[in-house]
Amino acid sequence: MHSMIHYTGLVALLLSGVSAHGYLGLPAVTFPNDVDKTQFIATIEASASGFSGSFSGxxxxxxxxxxxxxxxSKFTSIKEFVTSLGQVVATGANLQCGLTDPNETPQPPPEQIEWTHSDTEGxxxxxxxxxxxxxxxxxxxxxxxxxxHFTTAPAKLPYNKAACSGASRLAFYxxxxxxxxxxxxANCAALEGAGGSYAPSQANSSESTGQPDTPTVTTAAPTVTTAVATSTPLVSGSTLADNEDEEDCGSLDVAGSDDDPVGGDADTAEEDCGSLDVAGSEDDCGSLDVAGNEKDEDCGSLDVAEPEATTLSESSLNFDSVGGGYISGKVQPQWQS
Incomplete structure (x- = not known):
């Protein structure tokens, strides 16, 4: 009777831990919720291994x-052996990483690998x-x-840490x-080695071009400033007429079409970028506006006269300072109906 009680207790002890025997403590591993993270994930029957000898001792x-x-045998590693012959028994598990998430937050390789089961057992x-x-x-x-061979809690295993440099995953079998x-x-932990290797690649790319993004923005700023400063002395301070919509960026418009080098009627619609407008109505960005009747969307422009101040019916201009065949002329304002 005593022997039976002793045997029953031993079986109960074995069954209580039949599927709960540990996991990686370092590097840390991540499991799905509500799973026994200490359980084995697959089995191999000794009779199916092809190995000779008795395994009942x-x-x-x-x-x-x-x-x-x-x-x-033909196998060169335990990893190869278990991933070749293992039969998965844990729901949701695989032979490479068990139930762990190999895409968890990467972490640096630890000084030692740790295997743990409880506070008192590795x-x-x-x-x-x-x-x-x-x-x-x-x-x-x-x-x-x-x-x-490793009996502490947790079990501490020395390993070739240097060989993990640049690696993305540590797997344990x-x-x-x-x-x-x-x-x-089987457990897997994500390592930051592979993620860390991308940073030097980006840095080298920036150095090889010799033209980082920040200086490019800084260089562009003086270009806008210079354009405004150059245009300022040319302002006459007078407004000629209201006109159609323009988008000006860099030309000096007096009258006529952009394609006509000599003269022509006052423009009714132009698309000039950053120009000095004498007459017109425009959506200017970065330009120096003299006059117009517009829905302005100006970005840093210098407006000399407001649309509501435009009362002139006719103005004369002297074009002696303009190259080409211009000598003098008049511009009739075109009033909008």
Whole structure:
């Protein structure tokens, strides 16, 4: 009777932790809500492994038999072995990262990898077997019997941290061999190595052009200032007439079409950028306006006369200072109906 009670208690103890044996503490991993983050995510039957030997002994004996068979097998890593033969048993899990989110917030590689189960346990001591860590496609840690060799809580595993430089992911695999049904644990953590490598690339690109964005904006500002300063002495202070809409940017319009170098009727519609307008109504941006009857959308312009001050019916201009065939002339204002 006593033996039966003892056996029943032992079975209950084993069953209580049958699917709960740990996860990565460092680097930290992220799980979906409402899942047992300590559970194994896949199994491999010893009979399906193709390995010779008996796996019905003690955890340590099973581990020794496994490693002997594994060393002479076609497999080169525990990662390859579990991702090739593992049968997923946890809903939503995969063989590469288990239930963890490999796209979590990236973090720097830790000084040591940590495996934890509780405040008092790292690896479950009875679950002997090998484990490995990988940074992207580079193996950075391997041990033949992690539960037996790393017994602290949490278990602290030295690894090749330098090999993780520039890597985007650290993956950890543990195979527990305490029975003939082997348990697979897989966790992944995002590393900031790959994200960090983009920053130098952007910096080098900026240096190679020798023309960062900020100086370009600074250079453009004096161009606008110079245009206004140059135009200022040409202002006569008089307003000639109201006209149609213009969009002026850089020409000196007196009269006539932009395409006519000699003369012509006063413009009724022009599209000049930044010009010195003598007569017209425009939507100017950055121009020096003399007169007009307009819906102005001026950006930094200098308006000399307001539209409502326009009362002249006729004005004379002297064009001696203008090159070409101009000598003198008159401009008749065109009144809007």
């Amino acid at each position: 003690s955890p340590s004996a099973n581990t020794e038999t496994f490693w002997t068979a594994f060393s002479s 690896f479950t001591s009875s679950h002997e077997g090998p484990c490995e860590a990988w940074c992207d496609d580079t193996q950075v840690f391997q041990d033949t019997n992690c539960a037996a 543990w195979l527990a061999l305490h029975s003939s049904t082997w348990q697979v644990y």
